[in-house]
Amino acid sequence: MMFRSPIKHCRNCGTTVVYRIPDDGDTRERAVCPACDTIHYENPLPVVGTVPHWGDQVLLCKRNIEPRWGKWTLPAGFMELGETTEQGAARETDEEAGALFEMQGLITVMSVPRVGQVHLFYRAKLLSEAFNPGHETIEARLFTEDEIPWEEIAFRTVKETLHRYFEDRRKGRFEVHAFDIV
């Protein structure tokens, strides 16, 4: 859904771009239009999600989409223009799990430079055990820490966030964990 194909043509006029360092003091190669001088920047993207929890259980979603079809994940997706990270995380939780919940604090901030992403996860307190997952989810289910299928978790960001959540829960104090997935 978010694979970015290489920029071959100018977004403004359609001319074939050239890759070079712009003359404005920049230090990186960009796709530059030789006709209208438009400079095309490509930057990392924010991904936002939640750890929905109910008592000592957390909600995981079985992916109905590639990549990692059939693996378990937390509700998360690309942040959209016009929303905050928290609103984006809530939207994804609604779309993928169809859960009733209340947003809580930020728990992880993770850079994933290999894919050009920054992931931010919030805790979300579930208000009901009834889920209505969207088309991207095969099944939404609650797991205790011991029940989590650790070998079947779709992404390392999800695994690391779940570990931080359960660790903080044991300590009785939640904080923001900032680290990199390299």
Next chain:
Amino acid sequence: MMFRSPIKHCRNCGTTVVYRIPDDGDTRERAVCPACDTIHYENPLPVVGTVPHWGDQVLLCKRNIEPRWGKWTLPAGFMELGETTEQGAARETDEEAGALFEMQGLITVMSVPRVGQVHLFYRAKLLSEAFNPGHETIEARLFTEDEIPWEEIAFRTVKETLHRYFEDRRKGRFEVHAFDIV
């Protein structure tokens, strides 16, 4: 440097795009190519920076670029592909202030939905009082909290981050502050 002009042509083949909701279950209008079916996504961008500090002073940079030419700011800029948020924040500090420093913890995570950005600031401990600002900076200078020209600060994200930094410093305990600039 990062104004994004509207997408008028396909990045892949140069054809004029149409704005519509793609047929893949998406719920938002995207620039879609009627010739090669490329879907063009536009998402918020991460901005990364630091609060460089020296004793009870912080380093501010007087902007030599628009917007807000001549106003004071913290070193910050758009995160680049291939780097982590912390690496990006360090790079911007090096480029804009030319300071010797050591990176420390994350201090603010701010959504700015009006401009489609997420700002992340880290503390950075200065290791010297010698600065060598780049072309984007007129002057780099240390200020105590009382000396800061609050009315001449370029952005609200910078003002809010400075307030959090000095508050935490007084408390003797730094934490991550996540909030929105709306």
